[in-house]
Amino acid sequence: MRTAGTVAAVALLFPLLGAAPPEARPDGLQQAFAAAAAEYRVPQSVLLGVSYLQSRWDTHGGAPSVTGGYGPMHLTDARTALAAAGHHADGTEDPRGDDARPLPRPAAKPPLTGVLPARLTTLPKAARLTGLDPERLRTDPAANVAGGAALLAAAQRELGEPPSPDPADWYGAVARFSGADDSATAAAYADGVYDVIRGGEERTTDAGERISLPARPDVVPDTAQLRRTGLRTASAAGTECPASVSCEWIPAPYEQFGDGDYGNHDLGNRPASQSIEYIVVHDTEGTWEGVLDMVQDPAYVSWNYSLRSTDGHIAQHVRAKDVAWHAGNWYVNAKSIGLEHEGFLADPDAWYTEAMYRSSARLVTYLAGKYGVPLDRQHIIGHDNVPGPTAPAVPGMHTDPGPYWDWRHYFELLGRPFERGAGRNSGVVTIRPDYTANRPVFTGCAGSGEPCPVHGSSAVRLYSDHDENAPLITDAGLGTPPKTGVNDLSSRVSTGQQFAVAGRWRDWTAIWYLGEKAWFRNPERRPTAVPARGRVVxxxxxxxxxxxxxxxxxxxxxxxxxxxxxxxxxxxxxxxxxxxxxxxxxxxxxxxxxxxxxxxxxxxxxxxxxxxxxxxxxxxxxxxxxxxxxxxxxxxx
Structure with missing residues (x-):
């Protein structure tokens, strides 16, 4: 995950400089939805609902998602992502993390070859349907919306359905738009879109535009259309998933091979023998098919669940009672469930679809409730929050899911938003920047020292004094000077984490961090952290x-x-x-x-x-x- 070409590379990370948030304005993009809906005879509510489940109407400045999707409609063009290795194949971390049985670091997988699945090539198809240049579809939000409308209209025609003005008549087309190859996943995606349509949404996008979808609680979609989509039937038998997601069982093999060696997980009896304390969020480079190939290799490593970016589909590989090899720390492995989220560093950039966020949140809510895992940031953690088990292991620990995972939105979906919990002089703060407005400067996404695309972030940078020209905080365990590289965790905190206050000075707050007093900008008008209560040691x-x-x-x-x-x-x-x-x-x-x-x-x-x-x-x-x-x-x- 140290280089942009590996699966682990998507496990990006984060430093930080603040940027002024865009001012909300009602203009171009809302009009673009109306114009595309009229031109392609797609109900505007359907077009807005699909776009919300893809990108929450954000444009990301034309930068691709973790699966090579562009613009508010997440039109995919992932050709540049084929040369991907395994998330655990960068040679820096023993994913098992057990001194008693060191695991040889997994060998790098060969680059993926062959034809990309249709769900990852929707942008070229939209270009053919609209006659628009592919580059314009990537970078022009209005053109992107038109491309999405053209794809929905084509799906409606392919189903033999008329271009009805009633959003209830577009269920099958929405299901097809998901790119899912099975009916359960397509239905879960379409149900999500219609939930948005019925409930309505309104928000200011990352470009500062106010977009509104009025609630339509009366819409009852024609779900019978799903039978005419021709999608395969996938069984959820054997899975441990909530009914609100689509899930299938694709087991990681527990096999013996070689000279008494075995893989790729350990059988257990959790929670009877051990409590489950953590759920670990990962991000893995590579197409869905390649990721599944990796986890089904007994000589590789394992995780409990994989989640697909384009539609939120879930595959379970290791039962919760058993111990997967994913976190690089045996104590955490033995006490956790690991979730790998599909994605690759396509351009690079790293934003995640709303469909995957929602599916992941539903799964985590279910697992946390079943196993008593607290819904907070010391128990729902990223791979980047897992400690090195020993001092020599610290520099090689992974750094995914990176600075662009929106922890604030994720915990809102979990039903545990990060809220103010105390008065202004509290002794504890919860890190909570505005994700969209919080735009750090990172380097090293595509090449050493090269600036990364400007992007919203969950991360807040720490200084040794209340001055942005002061030195960054140094992590003694890494043995290297702190930098602004995406994989340098020396001087960064993340949304939802809580710290004890060490001091305040004007617009700055100091916290205790790695044995030091660390400062970050925290202006009262646009706070980076909110007061909280808690126990301290x-x-x-x-x-x-x-x-x-x-x-x-x-x-x-x-x-x-x-x-x-x-x-x-x-x-x-x-x-x-x-x-x-x-x-x-x-x-x-x-x-x-x-x-x-x-x-x-x-x-x-x-x-x-x-x-x-x-x-x-x-x-x-x-x-x-x-x-x-x-x-x-x-x-x-």
Whole structure:
């Protein structure tokens, strides 16, 4: 994920400079929807509903999505994305992350070849239907909307349906527009569009245009049209998914091969044997077909679910009771469920479709409810928030899903929006920039030192003083000076994360971060963070500092005969006297011993030592409960 050509590259990251948000204005794009609807005889509500589920009407300055989709209609032209390797194949991280059974880093997969599926080539088709130049379809929002309208009209004709003015008569065409090859996924997508139509939407886009779709609660679509689409029937049998998404079972193989080796996950008995504490959000480069090929290779690695960008379809690969190899930290793997979101660095840029956000949020809501995972940013985490298990592993940890994953919108879809929870002088803040207006400067998306496309971001940059000319915060664990590269996490926090306040000065707020006082701009008129309440930890009386850990393993005396004790290895950081960090939860030390194919030899070792998980830097970390004092956050003027 360190280079733009790998699957991991889509696991971008983020630094940050603020940019003034665009002023809302009602003009061109709303008119473009009306004009395209009239020209191609598509109901405007259908056109707006489809566009909302694709892009929420954003234009992204003509930059492509993670699957090579352009403009408000997400017209796809992903030809440049074929040369993609595996997300876990960059050679920097052991996805299993277990000292007792180091996993050889997966070999890079060969570049994908062959013909792209039709769902990834809708822009060329729109060019043929409209006669418009492909480049114009990519960069001109009005032309892009016309291209989407032409595709919907063509789908309606192919179904033998007339160009009805009633949006209820377009269900089959909307289902076909999704690009799904099975009826369940196409129906889930179409249902999502009609939910938008019935409920209505209004928002200011990333270009500053106010777009409105009036609610039409009376619309009842003709779902019988789905039978005439000719799509295959996919079974959801065996999956662990909510009824509100389309899901199929494509298992990752649990197989023995070579000289006693096996892959690509471990059998378990969660949650009976171990609680599930985390859901890890990943982003993986490569077409859907290539991603499925990777996870079905027993010599590769695994994750629990894959999500498709264009329509939100879900494939489950590893059951929740079993342990997938995805996070690079064995403690986190043993306590988590991993979700890989399809995408590749097409131009590059990295925005995600609303269809995938919504499908992912429904799945996470279901899993969190079933397994008791708190819906907060210390438990719903990105791969970039997973700590290195040991000091040597810190520099190689992955950085996906990157700066362009919209955590604020995602948690709104989860039903847990990040809201103000205390008065202005609170001792804790929740990071919450305006995603669209928060436009950081990044480098290294396409080449070393090259500027990345300007884009909204979930990230906030940290300085050593209340001055944007001050040095950036340095991460001692990385051993390199902080930079503005997309994969440099040294000096960035992310939306939804909570930190203890260390000071305030005019429009600036300081937080405790990686053992330092870190400053970020937080103007009252356009705040970057909001006041919050929470519990914090600080070294107990008599201690000047305490160690910080990347895993919560038991004490040596807890291991039974036949299970080698695992080192409780500190990271290259210290929690210093006078500093405070927000507590995410308290757990007992635990280790899952699983180093052989036969699950009869697997053991869950539980110790007496307690650990507190904390938001220590960009990544979460752990401290021993015996080393710290827990207290409620106090006001900080």
């Amino acid at each position: 600080t070294p107990r009386d008599g201690l000047d500092s305490v160690p910080v850990y990347g895993r919560a393993y038991p004490e040596a005396s807890a291991y039974p005969a036949g299970v080698p004790a695992q080192a409780v290895s500190p990271l290259p950081y210290r929690l210093l006297k006078g500093q405070r960090y927000v507590v995410g939860g308290t757990v007992r030390g635990e280790y899952y011993y699983a180093v052989s194919f036969d699950p009869a030899s697997h053991r869950v070792v539980v110790g007496e030592d307690l650990y507190h998980s904390i938001q220590f830097g960009h990544r979460v970390a752990f401290v021993r409960a015996a080393d710290v004092r827990v207290e409620p956050s106090a006001a900080r003027p």
